Amino acid sequence: MTSAAFLCLFALAILGYVWNRQAATAIRAGGARLHSLEGFHGFYALLTVLVPVLLVMLLWLVLQGQVVDSLLRSGIAGHLEGRSAGEVQLILAEIKSISRGMVFGTPEPWKIDAAERYLALTARAQTLLLVVVVVLSLVLVVLGRSKVSAEFRARHGVERIVSGLMIACSVVAIVVTLGIVASLLFETLRFFERVPVTEFLFGTNWEPQIPLREDQVAAEGAFGWIPVMLGTLVITVIALVVAVPVGLMTAIYLNEFAPRKFRAVAKPFLEILAGVPTVVYGFFAILVVAPAMRAFAASLGVDVSPNIALAAGSVMGIMLIPFISSFADDALSAVPQSLRDGALGLGATRAEMMLDVLFPAAIPGIVGGVLLAVSRAIGETMIVVMAAGLIAKMTINPLDSVTTVTVQIVTLLIGDTSFDNPKTLAAFALGMMLFVLTLMINVLALRIVRKYREAYD
Amino acid sequence: MYDTPTVERTVENNTVKFAARDVHVFYGETEAIKGVDVDILDKTVTAFIGPSGCGKSTFLRCLNRMNDTIDICRVTGTITLEGADIYDKRIDPVQLRARVGMVFQKPNPFPKSIYDNVAYGPRIHGLARNKAELDEIVEKSLRRAALWQEAKDRLHEPGTGLSGGQQQRLCIARAVATAPEVLLMDEPCSALDPIATAQVEELIDELRQDYSVVIVTHSMQQAARVSQKTAFFHLGDLVEFGETSQIFTNPRDPRTESYITGRIG
Numbered sequence: 268m269t270s271a272a273f274l275c276l277f278a279l280a281i282l283g284y285v286w287n288r289q290a291a292t293a294i295r296a297g298g299a300r301l302h303s304l305e306g307f308h309g310f311y312a313l314l315t316v317l318v319p320v321l322l323v324m325l326l327w328l329v330l331q332g333q334v335v336d337s338l339l340r341s342g343i344a345g346h347l348e349g350r351s352a353g354e355v356q357l358i359l360a361e362i363k364s365i366s367r368g369m370v371f372g373t374p375e376p377w378k379i380d381a382a383e384r385y386l387a388l389t390a391r392a393q394t395l396l397l398v399v400v401v402v403l404s405l406v407l408v409v410l411g412r413s414k415v416s417a418e419f420r421a422r423h424g425v426e427r428i429v430s431g432l433m434i435a436c437s438v439v440a441i442v443v444t445l446g447i448v449a450s451l452l453f454e455t456l457r458f459f460e461r462v463p464v465t466e467f468l469f470g471t472n473w474e475p476q477i478p479l480r481e482d483q484v485a486a487e488g489a490f491g492w493i494p495v496m497l498g499t500l501v502i503t504v505i506a507l508v509v510a511v512p513v514g515l516m517t518a519i520y521l522n523e524f525a526p527r528k529f530r531a532v533a534k535p536f537l538e539i540l541a542g543v544p545t546v547v548y549g550f551f552a553i554l555v556v557a558p559a560m561r562a563f564a565a566s567l568g569v570d571v572s573p574n575i576a577l578a579a580g581s582v583m584g585i586m587l588i589p590f591i592s593s594f595a596d597d598a599l600s601a602v603p604q605s606l607r608d609g610a611l612g613l614g615a616t617r618a619e620m621m622l623d624v625l626f627p628a629a630i631p632g633i634v635g636g637v638l639l640a641v642s643r644a645i646g647e648t649m650i651v652v653m654a655a656g657l658i659a660k661m662t663i664n665p666l667d668s669v670t671t672v673t674v675q676i677v678t679l680l681i682g683d684t685s686f687d688n689p690k691t692l693a694a695f696a697l698g699m700m701l702f703v704l705t706l707m708i709n710v711l712a713l714r715i716v717r718k719y720r721e722a723y724d
Numbered sequence: 725m726y727d728t729p730t731v732e733r734t735v736e737n738n739t740v741k742f743a744a745r746d747v748h749v750f751y752g753e754t755e756a757i758k759g760v761d762v763d764i765l766d767k768t769v770t771a772f773i774g775p776s777g778c779g780k781s782t783f784l785r786c787l788n789r790m791n792d793t794i795d796i797c798r799v800t801g802t803i804t805l806e807g808a809d810i811y812d813k814r815i816d817p818v819q820l821r822a823r824v825g826m827v828f829q830k831p832n833p834f835p836k837s838i839y840d841n842v843a844y845g846p847r848i849h850g851l852a853r854n855k856a857e858l859d860e861i862v863e864k865s866l867r868r869a870a871l872w873q874e875a876k877d878r879l880h881e882p883g884t885g886l887s888g889g890q891q892q893r894l895c896i897a898r899a900v901a902t903a904p905e906v907l908l909m910d911e912p913c914s915a916l917d918p919i920a921t922a923q924v925e926e927l928i929d930e931l932r933q934d935y936s937v938v939i940v941t942h943s944m945q946q947a948a949r950v951s952q953k954t955a956f957f958h959l960g961d962l963v964e965f966g967e968t969s970q971i972f973t974n975p976r977d978p979r980t981e982s983y984i985t986g987r988i989g
């Protein structure tokens with residue numbers, strides 16, 4: 268029934284399109300000058316039918332369930348009296364499954380009656396929807412047709428509707444962002460009701476498992492995020508130390524010095540690197556890099572922990588190489604040939620040209636890329652979950668085992684959880700901090716990019 | 725002062741700076757320069773004239789091997805600078821370009837301050853021993869390019885913030901600061917007003933005392949005013965090359981005559 272309504276709507280909308288178009292063509296054939304092209308008259312009809320009726324249908328489908336439910340409930344009000352809300356929900360669910368033909372045991376006759384009533388109500392709602400859609404569409408088609416005239420500004424109408432649709436789409440992004448922030452904020456505030464903000468922000472002890480035991484809820488110092496943040500910092504710094512020089516050198520070499528054949532081979536490899544799923548990087552870190560580093564350290568007589576931060580960080584750095592190199596490559600390619608010519612024409616070597624002219628001109632793009640890489644490194648989860656440790660230590664030693672914010676969020680939410688103890692809520696607080704951190708970095712990236720763009724363009 | 729051809733100006737017996745023999749330039753399959761022989765003298769201004777697309781810039785770029793930066797570009801024939809083949813394997817194009825400076829058709833200041841733009845050449849070639857010397861070079865170059873008055877109070881603002889004509893003069897100052905032996909100028913005055921044009925022409929005349937200057941121009945008057953030798957290019961051929969006075973008063977080739985008269989009227 269719903270699909271029939273959709274079909275009718277589309278058919279009528281197309282009918283409106285053709286009708287209006289033909290009417291406009293006829294006017295033009297009659298020798299009048301149209302304000303808008305025939306196609307715009309057609310699209311005007313199409314859009315004025317589609318947009319409002321689709322909105323009505325959407326609203327209808329959202330509300331239909333609730334309306335039918337309340338009608339159903341009022342029909343069996345006698346049987347529901349005195350029952351708890353949970354029981355009522357169960358009964359309604361049972362009635363609905365009976366109506367779909369899934370009968371378990373022998374239900375009371377009133378339930379079967381109710382199921383039949385439910386079916387009838389739903390069918391009536393659907394028929395009503397079809398009628399409403401057809402009538403509304405017809406009215407709109409006729410209304411649209413009545414507007415066609417030589418002076419009618421169909422193009423303006425179409426432009427207004429389309430720009431309205433574009434506004435609606437961009438509002439979706441805003442609303443979703445606000446929704447995410449709000450939900451995060453809400454849970455975070457609930458966490459801070461249980462654990463003081465100062466303890467979370469400045470505490471140096473992270474042992475979230477402790478509060479599971481009833482008598483020790485919010486035990487002193489158990490939710491200090493500093494060690495977790497330090498872990499994230501250590502891993503991020505290691506990743507950047509690997510990724511930034513290698514990525515930039517790669518970009519510079521490929522952009523300026525590499526023979527064309529080498530470039531043709533190297534570029535696809537970088538793209539493959541960018542396409543490797545992070546889980547696979549995680550394997551690589553625990554199976555190859557970490558054992559190799561441990562063996563090397565052992566051969567030097569240094570004792571390192573099994574989950575060595577250096578391994579997770581450097582593999583994350585490898586992951587970021589294509590990211591940085593492609594940003595830098597784009598930025599360097601965007602520098603106009605005339606600037607290269609200018610430097611070379613003064614007798615600069617290619618290295619001097621690169622360092623003195625191309626690089627400064629490409630700085631905004633490069634800095635933007637690096638800061639986005641930082642955001643990714645901070646937010647990266649899979650590699651660190653697999654290769655970094657779980658125990659939060661107050662250390663910045665890259666040979667030690669550290670844990671990161673994302674790892675802790677994952678472990679806090681794995682297994683049996685209920686959303687009212689501080690252990691689970693701590694995950695939201697950590698998520699909030701992560702969000703604030705990456706937001707600040709992104710803002711910083713934008714500011715730097717803007718500043719250099721002022722100076723260099 | 726500037727609107728009569730300098731017929732009376734004589735060319736002293738100068739040594740040959742550049743000698744080009746049977747030079748062909750190809751962009752991929754298309755031949756942009758079709759066998760050019762020309763001698764460019766020291767302490768002389770040589771003008772390249774000709775209709776748009778005839779290959780003036782292309783030939784100019786051969787003289788300091790800027791065509792190397794274009795992948796599809798291929799140069800055959802020989803070009804010698806003071807007797808040495810500049811396309812020889814042993815010649816370092818970087819050193820060649822330090823000796824043969826260039827001002828491009830479109831202004832291309834670096835995204836640096838005005839000061840750093842001009843100081844760039846002296847810095848990479850180590851022409852100044854200290855800051856004071858560098859300051860002096862920068863000021864002198866900007867003065868010669870007729871930009872000092874406008875730029876002296878904003879030396880540390882970005883060069884890209886200047887107007888188009890100012891940018892072109894900045895590029896001239898930048899090229900002059902490197903103290904090249906030969907200066908190649910591709911339409912240096914196309915974006916300049918008459919006053920700045922006159923100043924640049926004065927500079928060219930001054931540079932002639934020590935250097936060799938090659939200038940591409942679409943202005944017949946300018947070619948007549950500043951140059952002693954003129955080369956007329958047409959569709960990749962060097963149609964006529966000779967004393968400027970002779971080219972403008974008594975061209976030998978009918979194509980030269982029709983081009984000059986068409987322009988001068």
Ligand SMILES: Nc1ncnc2c1ncn2[C@@H]1O[C@H](COP(=O)(O)OP(=O)(O)OP(=O)(O)O)[C@@H](O)[C@H]1O
Nearest residue numbers: 751756774775776777778779780781782783794829
């Ligand atoms: N990078 C290039 N790739 C391919 N063809 C080119 C390139 N540069 C120039 N050409 C071609 O070579 C020919 C000569 O161009 P050139 O720039 O030397 O002309 P020009 O005489 O300087 O013209 P104008 O007075 O308009 O500057 C033209 O036909 C042009 O299309």
Ligand SMILES: [Mg+2]
Nearest residue numbers: 780781829910
């Ligand atoms: Mg040109």
